Amino acid sequence: MSPESRTFQDVTNYDSLTSEEFLPGGIVNDPGNSVLYITGGWRSERPVWNQENCNDCMLCWVHCPDSSILVENQKMIGIDFDHCKGCGVCALECRFDALEMITEPDSLSEEGGN
Numbered sequence: 279m280s281p282e283s284r285t286f287q288d289v290t291n292y293d294s295l296t297s298e299e300f301l302p303g304g305i306v307n308d309p310g311n312s313v314l315y316i317t318g319g320w321r322s323e324r325p326v327w328n329q330e331n332c333n334d335c336m337l338c339w340v341h342c343p344d345s346s347i348l349v350e351n352q353k354m355i356g357i358d359f360d361h362c363k364g365c366g367v368c369a370l371e372c373r374f375d376a377l378e379m380i381t382e383p384d385s386l387s388e389e390g391g392n
């Protein structure tokens with residue numbers, strides 16, 4: 279089932295619905311939909327990639343539990359921050375000092391120069 283064809287129940291009038299009228303919850307009818315959920319907001323730390331040190335060994339890609347290491351033509355091209363949860367496994371596994379964990383507040387101040 280494509281994301282566009284999914285059915286959502288209008289519950290704006292939930293207090294007038296009977297229990298029989300509620301759709302059952304907790305059921306995933308369309309597998310492979312995890313990419314639709316932006317879970318990066320759970321993160322308190324994030325990996326910073328130093329491309330100069332990276333030799334595309336793919337250890338981080340193998341170990342990332344969220345498939346958030348982006349790869350193209352067998353080379354690492356970045357990190358999917360929509361889904362990276364900041365677990366730090368990639369930085370732990372990298373043998374080449376190409377990944378370092380920093381806190382989200384630190385990353386914001388680095389971006390914004392605050």
Ligand code: SF4
Nearest residue numbers: 332333335336338372
């Ligand atoms: S583990 Fe380190 S060196 Fe290997 S691809 Fe990932 S960032 Fe690059």
Ligand code: SF4
Nearest residue numbers: 342362363365366368
């Ligand atoms: S911090 Fe965790 S979730 Fe994010 S890219 Fe590294 S291994 Fe994947």
